[in-house]
Amino acid sequence: MTSTIQQQHSPTELFAHALRYENRADPYPAYEQLLQQPVVQMADGSWLATGHREISLLLRDPRISADRLNPQQQPIRKSLLMEDPPRHDQLRQAVTQQFIPRIMGMRDHIDALVTELLDAHTSEQPGQLDVVADLAYPLPVTVICELLGVPREDERLFGSLARRLTRGLDPVDTQTEKEIHELQQARAELVEYLEGLIARHNADGGSDLLAGLMNGQSPDGPMDAIDLRVTLGLLLIAGHETTVNLIANGTLALLRHPDLLARLRTDPDLATPLVEEVLRYDPPVQMSGRSALADIDIAGTTIPKGSRIRLLLASGNRDPRRFTDPDRFLPDRADNAHLGFGGGIHYCIGATLARAEAQIALTALARRLDSPRLAADPPPYRENAILRGPERLPVTFERLLRDPRGK
Template identity: 60%
Template structure:
């Protein structure tokens, strides 16, 4: 007889690496009730309508508070105008969040639009490098090198330094997980890498101040209201870590879904235009960001449950995306799904700043793989997964194929 764990235990199962290949049964058990109390300060919300509302609720704060509470344990440094500095805007509330995000978007979005041709060239080059091998590790050979090359080009990072940035991303993404899932060694390692990243980015900023170029960093330095140097450093780190890892998982999860669903792969080969809705369905069906968290400023009622002020609320985006009350046949991978307003990039004022870039990279990569790999097939299923529960994705995804078609 199968034992159904208590809801709080089901949340700990979500964080358990043994369930990383398929956490969706754990999400389904949690979703049997819309709100779960994990401990005195932590609550979990699973249903689409509740998550969508909370992501837009000004009573929910994005400021990270290690010990809980309404205010950070250590007050942040502030600039001459009283604005907090040195904190990623992803973890700030208005009005400072809005000021920093606007500064990035003004330069970032136009550059993304102009990058698509370069993305196509990079994807072709990565595939050509494996043409005679007969195998491709989607993670190591495509999904990791593509977004790190793109973000480094956007920021003006020398190509020779890309491996350094890859290591920063690998280690620092673990810091996004709930702290209870991290070992003491992992916490020390993330702190060390965060310090190393700050030092590297600080050097980049100083160099660009003296030698402006045609890159995003130079744009930000030349803005009418330039960021404080500490804000600039944390913003560059955020673009590298969050943007890179999201795209890695989006591409890899997309390939996995296509190879598990041959009809969808055949449809994409027959119609490149399917790439746009297909990527949206990957974002719903197996999103690269599985959960996000906020802190309640006041008591907040969710589905008849009052969550007290100063509580940490984890919103399971991946569970909301499989909510049968919002999506028909939610466990089905359906690239032509109508009305696919998923939670894959969050929502509200903190909607993923790199969403447009991640979409473009995934659309190009999945289309190229579908059109160019002859008879692609999974070598192992399920593949091994990385430890991260928030940014969930395979550690490796080996694919065998019979040759590479001409572009």
């Protein structure tokens, strides 16, 4: 625990400390202090939930709204992430019936994409790989763009927009005026791009996910143009940004635990519990927001109706009241009920796909990298506090082996 944290007393100061960029590589000491009060009011009147039990209860409480802005007003269309029942259920059902069938049976294709990406760097000589730029980013971008029918030549443009837009998820008081302006510009550019993509699909048809959303049958009928655009934007951005961090954070954990890297190299079955432990130990989404639709009694206090609530998922994942040795990375951990994909009706719709991509990517890195080492520890991190992960993850190696399976 640093002396800076020891000198701070209020939850507001601790939370601000955790959000500062200079602490992006390790916000967990501040989270440990915040866990002393599992639900607490902040100086701005909002509420912060840090405990695993309390977050789990709030995620499933029907008195909580996913609209963290103003749940009493509905002036604009929102994505299903910020909608409540019954509208949330209608949108989620429409997406699920098109999305889930298309991702089933994709493991072989994901495996082939990972092989292709690593083959581009295969070397018998010592070298370096940026795990973010060379694998963790292009893999999920390619997968979600293929699913949605985004042309391959548009992937770079879309990726740039997504990176700019995700900064908008962080608290406004952490953003500069320049960043806010750039965010507004990026939103306008995304709307323009999506409208063009939808128009092309209207003309050409197709069998991809976007075509399915446009033409799919559901009890509530096909999505209209606005819902389609909002949903498509959500799937494009959420469909890859969290997975980038999941793969990068998992690689970081493996390289800091060489014994586990060696185990994964010879035991690919370890990938499943290992990814679950990454989701607990260093989750790609650190927090989420909600609003109270009624007074809520919890943890010895009352959250008043209309209050904004921050759910600090990453601190709940390190709650010693729920997990033994919470600060240790233990893939063999039993009953790993982490909050990495949220919970309740808003549980991540792409969790199955993200898990598959991370399991396959981490197994391939373990199998093919000979004597890998972090070129910088900690690596440089992204600006984002909520979608937290390395900006770059340079890894040196003695050799980058060809796929031993002969692919």
